[in-house]
Amino acid sequence: MSAHAPHQRPDTGVSPLSVQALLARERDRYAQTHPRSRELAGRAAEHLMFGVPLHWMNDWGTPFPLQVAHAQGAQLTDVDGHTLVDFCLGDTGAMFGHSPAPVAAALQRQAAAGLTTMLANEDGAVVAQLLAERFGLPQWQFAMTATDANRFVLRWLRAATGRPVLLVFNGCYHGTVDDVFVDLIAGQPVQRPSLLGQVHDLLPTTRVVEFNDLAALEAALAPGDVACVLAEPVMTNIGMVLPQPGFWEAAQAIIRRHGTLLVMDETHTLSSGPGGYAQAHGIAADAVVVGKALGGGMPCAAYGFTADLAARAQAAKRAAPPGHSGIGTTLTANLLAMAAMRATLEQLLRPEVFAPMHARAAALADGLRALFQRHGLPWCVTQVGARTEFQFCAQPPHNGSAAGAAMDPTLEHALHLYLLNRGVLITPFHNMMLVCPDTTNADLTRLLQAMDGALKELGRG
């Protein structure tokens, strides 16, 4: 997930007036049909700051927060009794469906046998071995969230290389890791002004270039002070940005030539297969980060290193004075999280689970393309693994700036709310739809029919 700064409205092919009118109608409809959510939201506002457990839960664009009753498989039921087909799936945390049976069973077993001890059990070795098999990296450690995993990896890699600088691609999101919140504005690096309470100047130690720009990458690494490039293999948080053919092959050669390490953040691209996108596309990273769906919805994450990097990281730890490394949290790798990861790895991170998800995502992408074409809209659709994204531009964007320029938050809100009011939930902040093993063809039809309805209404204005 990621929220981006406002900018000039792109040419989306629909009139701003009809977007505003649709949004107003859908806000009314939501307010009328969600009395119980309204009531619970009112009660929550008494003691929850912002009225929600996490302030960005207000950013869905609903007049008041939707309150969940329960969720199972591809469906989510709200407290007013509406059943929604869920294509957000907790922004990937529930990629294997809500409460997948193997994970629910493992949690139930483990819940009766201890939740957290700050000690290892057999699951640790099994989970690490399965991660090594899936992702092709031999050495693993854990975290509670992908954010923390990225934060810890940065520490290890800065320590292992003795280099201070991080390189990221413009428009990236890797969780709330402060270091990555540097944007390129008109070609200049700018620390994201929305970051609260940030007292450190990030610019000296974070370098940012556009995705797919090999010359800029080469120039940014040339000083020899960059510890690592932290990247998603496909950008997924500013809409979707695909690597151009040959990009990663050439980028890897440049990165290696400058003695920099490559970290692949597969938190979202895990939907490409049991070993993530990098494994499926021959990208050889020095480190891999996996989070969100890795525990089937339980908070946990993992990061893996090559043998060489693991040796360098361990040497750095041995050489450091005794004391806190700055890496880890008390409940990290707790017994419940390990049980959840084991169940996910053993029973869900398997090719036969992914194959139908990919087929459904491809069908959804085809359906959306046909729909946009029929409505004469210059919107593109990109599908990677089980993720499908539509963007308000005719061609898939080639970098973060182009992807950001194609965003239209008001149009997104209007569409998302229209869909929600018709029983379909998609991811806020951009237009991502994720398919899980429980998603049916009927669910796809429901989404496509609802979208068709929204586009007809937008065309009216």
Ligand SMILES: Cc1ncc(COP(=O)(O)O)c(C=O)c1O
């Ligand atoms: C690529 C990527 N990495 C890391 C994260 C952080 O995950 P979490 O919020 O679970 O820490 C996200 C969240 O959206 C992400 O998209």
